[in-house]
Amino acid sequence: MPNAEIARLLREVAELLELESANTFRVRAYSNAARVIEELPEAAATLSPERLHELPGIGDDLAGKIAEIAATGSLKLLRDLHREVPHAAVELLRVPGIGPKRARTLVDTLGIRSMAGLARAAKSGKLKALPGFGAAIEKKIISELAVHSGEEKRILRATAAQYGEALLEYMRALPGVRRAELAGSFRRGRETVGDLDLLVESSLGVEVSERFVKYPEVRAVLAKGPTRASVRLASGLQVDLRVLPAESYGAGLYYFTGSKAHNIAVRKMGQQRGLKINEYGVFKGKRSIGGRREQDVFDAVGLPWIPPELREDRGEIEAAGRGKLPKLVEYGDMRGDLQMHSTDSDGRDSLDAMAEAAQELGYEYIAITDHTPMLRIVNGLDRARFLLQRKRVDRLNARLRKLTVLAGAEVDIRADGSLDLDDETLESLDIVLVSLHSKFDLPKAGQTERILRAIRHPAVDIVAHPTGRLIGQRRGAGFDLERVAGAAADHGVMLEVNAQPTRLDLDDISCRAAIALGVTIAISTDAHSRDELRNMRWGVDQARRGWAAKGDVANTRPLKALLKLLHKGRR
């Protein structure tokens, strides 16, 4: 049973307990356990209760519950709860403005069983008479139902960046705004974001708030006060504003960057030292002892500054305490891009244009990696065309002064794990990427064998976008990451963190697990046009979330050192 399913059941328990008005700390224990299991790189179902018990926030009881789910596929507690609390109430919690109390009221007094039922009741004006409701809340629910019509949608980080950067520019234009930046999951570099958190340094709270809600793209003002405001943009994206004075800006930036779990853990440390940490600063009694800089918060609990990408309560606090934080790779470390396409297959710009654009970015080298014949739809190259392309690459290199172009290929891995190009041609290339483009739904064992066979092929250098997932669209291949990464490390094969905003594949957790197993990572854009070469930043951020240091990433190396990694060091 996948971790995601165990996590889903635990989260459902938490929600049902919440609806029963159970002890909030008991509720939190279940939702915390759900998060811990979800983020575990190994399969929780295969762990003994003793091993489960070692995980943070998992005690005797939860270890037993998880083992029960793994063994039986369900949970007695959950079945019992379902008898007491109608499932419909859980669905109602998804509507902003409806929490456990109101959800319970809706189900118990009006017998609402679905979102459609909620919409009918709201439109016929039955809600406003209920205790704890009112005309304003009824109206809010009607408007939220019109917007959402279902579950919360997260948008790609690169998309959110476009909205966020435009809004930042607008806010910075207001006199009295000294700083403005995006915090929240955007700053942590998460691949998708649910909303934007905009932090502004200014002593003029009300004026900042006023300007914010007048942003031309605002469709609805959800809340407005002197220190906080929330709006929904025309696109549906929610943006939360926080205004802070200079002496609190660092503490506020820290606070609103999150994650929630990370913040709670750090605040607890502060509490143990007799300190109170909130968005306004660090306090000893009533006296502020810091808050101007983000570092003030870390100083207060005796930790070095932790990069936002690591703030997920996944062991970064312990690592920081022991001085074992990785020095994360940075965009400026990147010396080249190891996957891109040209007009020879499905790219939109020529070989020369791609090289020219890479040179403008200051790269030392790039790899041209067009597709192989099996992908007919993208005009994949056969042996003859690869040999011709090689000659053009050689001529191009003779002309270029600062950039070296490696002749490569992105070779399709067939269903049986064999490669879609003959060995002789593969050996003639400077760099060989392999990737899945079909049969993503093979059973796990078969999928694992398929990729392992490709990794063992002597010509292979990199497994590109290893799972083939498309965020929000396609789950991607399921394989045993531990075995694949272990084999990759053994055979000197790299795994890619693909920088396309919809791929970002490997994901953060897999990237970290692979690095821990000794794998070298390649961060590549898979650009299909010269503009897409700029996607590198998203890939770097994803690798940073995967705890990648500069040394873990192949294409931070100078060309000479990179070449030693290729063809398994045989050249």
Next chain:
DNA sequence: GCCGTTTTCGGCCCGACTGTTTTCAGTCG
């Protein structure tokens, strides 16, 4: 339900905004 350099019991992060309420509960982040 978890957890321990105050604790095996008694705590558990913290504050803003809204609307309903008659001084504060509910919700959110």
